[in-house]
Amino acid sequence: MRKTLMRMTLRQLQVFRAVCDSLSYSRAAEEMALTQPAVSQQIRQLEELVGQPLFEYVGKKLYLTEAAHDLLQASEDIFARLENLDMQLSNLQGNLRGELRLAVVSSIQYLTPHLLAAFRARHPEVSFRLEVTRRAQVIQRLQDNRDDVVLMALVPEDRALEFFPFLNNPIIAVARPEHPLAGQPGLSLKELETQVLLQREQGSGTRKACDEFLQQQRVHPQQLLQLGSSEALLHGALAGLGVALLTEHAAAPWLRSGELVRLGFAELPLYRSWCAVHARGKRLSPVAQAFLAWLREEREQIRRIAAPFTPPAR
Incomplete structure (x- = not known):
């Protein structure tokens, strides 16, 4: 190991990390309760110990050099x-x-x-x-x-x-109380083929589980609207856009208030963990x-x- 690296101080690394986080000497100085010249001096001393520049300006924006990325990873460790x-x-x-x-x-x-x-x-x-x-x-x-x-x-x-399940994660169908399917028990999932179905974006765990489940049930909705978050699904259902498939934990406040209702599909909830x-x-x-x-x-x-x-x- 280079002897110069042994002369680094934790304070220098703290200042360095603050500059990396903010990409600004002045904001790092404010965060560390230092003056900007003091921050600049700490970074210069650190660059001398490393033997390479740590930051560079392109236009008016500060960027990390390759050496800075390596030092940042080491400092995090x-x-x-x-x-x-x-x-x-x-x-x-x-x-x-x-x-x-x-x-x-x-x-x-x-x-x-x-x-x-x-x-x-x-x-x-x-x-x-x-x-x-x-x-x-x-x-x-x-x-x-x-x-x-x-x-x-x-x-x-x-x-x-490594993982272990700790709680059931029910996926349900919800809609506004005025929806045509609301209040009907024992619904078949086939009903979704004639409804506007609100789903999460591709890559979402809820979307993946729902797609696999609907495929297993041989249900092929014809009108799909993709919304990019649980909040968007909830507000889509609240706005009357259609039926939303999402986790019960996300929908609970709106179900309790009565603004949304759980639809009575016989095959739901879909349980995951x-x-x-x-x-x-x-x-x-x-x-x-x-x-x-x-x-x-x-x-x-x-x-x-x-x-x-x-x-x-x-």
Whole structure:
């Protein structure tokens, strides 16, 4: 190893990471409570130790050099190890402390804060960083090792992942109370062939599950409208665009208010499971280990938390 690299300080790396995040010396200075010349000096000293420039201006925009990308990855490893050490030391003192980095697909975003609140009630010194995104981005985040744990359904089988189901994920059909199919029990899915069907975008876990299910049932809807999120599906149904297929957890507030109703298809709900996922072989922090253990061991509590998101059929 180069001797110059051993002279790097954690403070220099903190300033460097702030510049990388903001792509601005002035914003990094504000974030770090430093003057802009002080930030510039720290970066110059770091560049001398690395032996290469870390940033370059193209026009008026700041860009990371290849050396900066490598240093950023190394610094993330260093700070992750230090954070993990802090958690382990706290754990030895019988006091779990640290940050849980969690990514979830959008369909479970409404339920997740309630799960985190219940977990934090047991471990009040734990903090969270929650990212809500689409299934394709969640899978990419798993590949890039950006999170401790991911919550999703339909875990891809072609990746080196560890996962376990912790809660049922019912997919239902909803529409406005004035919809022609509303209030009719025992409907056949074939009815969807004559209705406008609202579905998620390609790549969504809900869309994938629905497409496979409808194909198995030999149902071929003729009028499909693709909307890019659970919120868009809900508001499409609220606007009277058609029948939406989505997770019950996402639709629950509107079902309880009566603004939407669950349609009585005999073949629904379609049951899938919410799963907790992480990369196989990943070194989990004590906080991540505790959260996964809580999901495994507190199934009854989790079902109670989810109960308001699973209103009874009408």
